[in-house]
Amino acid sequence: MSLSKIDMLLHHPRAVMFAGLAAVGLPWLIHNYRQFRALGQTRLSGPFGYLIALTLTAFSRETVSTAEYDKAATQERWLETPVERRGTRPLMGWPCVPQRQTNRLPSNEIAKRLDAIFEKHAVANPTLVETIVSPHEKNIPAMVIHPDIPSPHKEAIQGLREIGHIHPIDHSMHVILSPADSKTAIDLGWAERHPLGGVSRFSVPNSYLMVYAPRDEEELDVVERILVASIGYMTGSRSVA
Structure with a gap:
């Protein structure tokens, strides 16, 4: 490099710094953005949605601790204790x-069975729930508390009265469970908390859980029981069909 070029660089250190950051950071951003797009169409899309996701992730927390649920005012349960889920937790985006989740996805047959189970319980409980566009996702169906039923607790209000929804791309499911059931589902490996759950700046309750996609008949049965427990807790009913 010539002395004149070195002199120019010494007189423009900020330009050198920004050029270096761009050289290192641009490939990372492109790869990161492609990973974001691979998670499927959501209410956040395109470069602007990507920037929002980056910003929100800065406020996120860990997702599998459960000591906080022991401090809840109520310890009522709707979920019969399931068996422990086999294997490690799936990877998350x-x-x-x-x-x-980005791995350990269900077969097409199991995915269709889960969709049918969700629809079955929505139809079988017409006085407890109704199906509308998800207040959280904005572009997929969700089961919500029937408008004739008052919100039974603050989690229902914070959760926009949404009981749960299935993500078409991976067939994981978001539901709200009671604090005691949340602890059980997380401790036994069936679910994890939403990264913004319980973060004071946001409205998502700490019992807003992601239930992992079922891989076989046994897991499908447990996930169905988790869904029924969510319907019961969110509607205050012990008679969910």
């Missing part, structure tokens, strides 16, 4: 929104 990097952003906190959308929260999606």
